[in-house]
Structures are given as C-alpha cells and as structure tokens.
Amino acid sequence: MSAFCVNTELLAAKGLPMPTSWHDLTNPIYRDQIIMPDPSISAIGFIAVSAFLQQFGEEAGWGYMDALQEAGITPEASWVMQHGQPRPRVQDALRRLLEVRPPLTAIVGASDILLAFAYPAITEMSVRVPEELSLIGFDDEPFCTTMQPPLSSVRVDLEQLARTGVRLLMDMMDGKPVPHRVEIPAQVVLRDSCAPPFSHNTFTSQHQKEGSP
Incomplete structure (x- = not known):
C-alpha cells in the first residue's frame, strides 16, 4: 500500500x-x-x-x-534534503538546504524529530524562525511545544491509522474486497514556527548587512 x-x-x-x-x-x-x-x-x-x-x-x-x-x-x-538518521547528517543536510538561492521560505520535515535535530544548524546560520523561515513537522510530538520557537506540526490519529491498517490487512487475508482509497484525517497545529512568507529582497539585504554571503 x-x-x-x-x-x-x-x-x-x-x-x-x-x-x-x-x-x-x-x-x-x-x-x-x-x-x-x-x-x-x-x-x-x-x-x-x-x-x-x-x-x-x-x-x-x-x-x-x-x-x-x-x-x-x-x-x-x-529542495529535497538527503540525510541519514544520525543528528550530524541531518544538520549537514539542512545547512545545504539553507544555502539554496533564492532562499526557501519554509521547510516541511518528514517528522518532528528531524526538525528538532535541525534547530541548532538553523541557529548557527543566523536564520530567524519564523521571520525568514517557517518550519513544520509531522506527528505533533509532545516536545514540539518545548522547542524555541514552538514547532508547528501535523497531527494524525495514530490509533485510527493503526486500526484502519490492521482492518485492511485482515480483510485482504480473508479475501474480502478492500477500498483503493482510504482517507485518514489530519490536523495542522500552527505554532510560532510558521509565518507568512518573507520577501527575498528583505532576506538578501538583511544578510548582506550582517556580512553573510
């Protein structure tokens, strides 16, 4: 599936x-x-x-x-980050992503954990969240509210997801017809890591003033 x-x-x-x-x-x-x-x-x-x-x-x-x-x-x-699971690889991949020009206005993480690993690299490169870069993860882990700024995320009902997956698998094993399309509702939880897109000109002039490339 x-x-x-x-x-x-x-x-x-x-x-x-x-x-x-x-x-x-x-x-x-x-x-x-x-x-x-x-x-x-x-x-x-x-x-x-x-x-x-x-x-x-x-x-x-x-x-x-x-x-x-x-x-x-x-x-x-x-626009696609290549990385392994260890934290240093995630941070290195994010640094490369932040060097894209024109600069990206937002990064969507496949999980909240990946963006938690990436936060130090964002701070190191003096990129302001959310003024210059919006961040949103996936899973809405409890630690999202403790990050600075708090991380926006997508919340999925994991229990419903698991129940639906098991039910479909059981039906397939029993030879019953299964639907080709299954929708699992998700909720976007906006916190302080997201804001409207910034102006590329504003980003460039600000970083040139600070001596950044």
Missing part, C-alpha cells in the same frame, strides 16, 4: 479538484503543486520509485513516472 498527503484547504482555495489516485497527479493542472522526492539525491526517492514499481508493475510503474515528467511535474532537486 502507498499514500500521498493532500492539503485540502489549498486545493479549495485554488479551485483544484481532489486527486483520488496516483494517476490523477499526472494531470498538468497540478503542476507546481506537487512535492515529489528526487530519486537521484534522496533515499526517500528510491523508496518511492520502488513503491510505484511494486504497485503498478515494471512497465506501468516506469510509464507513470514518465507521465509525471511529461506533465511538467518534476521535483526540484535542491
């Missing part, structure tokens, strides 16, 4: 239809609205490719990725 996350409020604001399948994402109307990991620089990207091939089969899987590219939906390599 595989899944993708959808920002329903953003879709509604832009008047875009809700995608209900991986095939829907090949529609050019979603150009610049999709974040996909790049297999050339990210282990997550390789996992995603493997999942496509397992789900669709070799021919259809590669065809799907070709269709994404033909629709103009390709990942921006410099």
